[in-house]
Amino acid sequence: MKRLLLLAGLAAAGCSTTPDGSSDDPDWRSAEEAYLSGDFNAAAARFQKFANAHPNDDRVPQAKLRIGRSYLALGNPARALQYLDEVLASGPGSALEGDAHAARGMAFHGLGSASKAEAEFEDALRTGGDEVRRDECLWYLGLSRIRQGRWDEGLGDLGVLLKNHPESPYAARAKALRSQPDRAFSIQAGAFSDPAGARRRSDELRAKGYESEIVPEGGLHCVRVGRFTSWREAQNEAAALEAAGFETAVVP
Numbered sequence: 485m486k487r488l489l490l491l492a493g494l495a496a497a498g499c500s501t502t503p504d505g506s507s508d509d510p511d512w513r514s515a516e517e518a519y520l521s522g523d524f525n526a527a528a529a530r531f532q533k534f535a536n537a538h539p540n541d542d543r544v545p546q547a548k549l550r551i552g553r554s555y556l557a558l559g560n561p562a563r564a565l566q567y568l569d570e571v572l573a574s575g576p577g578s579a580l581e582g583d584a585h586a587a588r589g590m591a592f593h594g595l596g597s598a599s600k601a602e603a604e605f606e607d608a609l610r611t612g613g614d615e616v617r618r619d620e621c622l623w624y625l626g627l628s629r630i631r632q633g634r635w636d637e638g639l640g641d642l643g644v645l646l647k648n649h650p651e652s653p654y655a656a657r658a659k660a661l662r663s664q665p666d667r668a669f670s671i672q673a674g675a676f677s678d679p680a681g682a683r684r685r686s687d688e689l690r691a692k693g694y695e696s697e698i699v700p701e702g703g704l705h706c707v708r709v710g711r712f713t714s715w716r717e718a719q720n721e722a723a724a725l726e727a728a729g730f731e732t733a734v735v736p
Contacts, residue, residue: 694709
């Protein structure tokens with residue numbers, strides 16, 4: 485099943501002086517340019533080229549981390565995990581370790597393994613200090629627990645997010661989720677800035693026998709189908725919707 489991965493915090497870390505004197509290596513500059521421009525296929529290939537050419541460079545773990553995040557952005561969390569495992573195995577230091585755990589949490593979130601995602605986001609918050617996006621980790625930690633049916637714990641994480649990071653781009657979604665009257669999941673089949681686009685999608689769903697509603701959220705008009713008490717049940721129905729030609733995401 486296709487999943488919409490909410491990715492943030494792909495900002496580049498600074499360069500370091502390296503044992504082999506390659507701080508100005510053109511492979512590294514080329515890889516960074518591709519990464520920062522959002523050309524993630526090229527970034528993954530170029531960071532791999534850099535790692536192969538400079539195996540003793542102290543930026544190799546950072547290169548592997550960026551390869552992993554590039555594959556996340558490309559919607560390939562399983563491939564991303566291979567590189568993120570290598571980052572952690574290298575003993576990269578607290579800042580990079582926290583970021584690797586956060587990226588692994590995103591990968592498991594995308595693969596539908598809520599319990600493994602939860603553990604990774606906990607490790608990211610524990611080891612990353614202020615070097616990781618704590619607001620992002622708290623948002624996905626809360627979602628991971630909610631996906632497992634532990635609503636009180638998950639909503640508590642979102643409360644910490646709102647208290648400590650009120651200006652976060654995740655704050656509006658956290659507030660909306662904490663204020664919703666019931667504890668259920670829906671299938672989102674599109675989010676549009678234009679209300680007409682949302683109405684068209686709703687009509688398309690209705691033509692195929694699916695009742696939908698349009699929910700405003702953060703300036704978007706979200707088209708949602710169904711109310712499910714369990715995340716797994718909603719996922720199963722989302723698979724049927726995707727087979728009918730709609731891209732979906734399960735949301736609380």
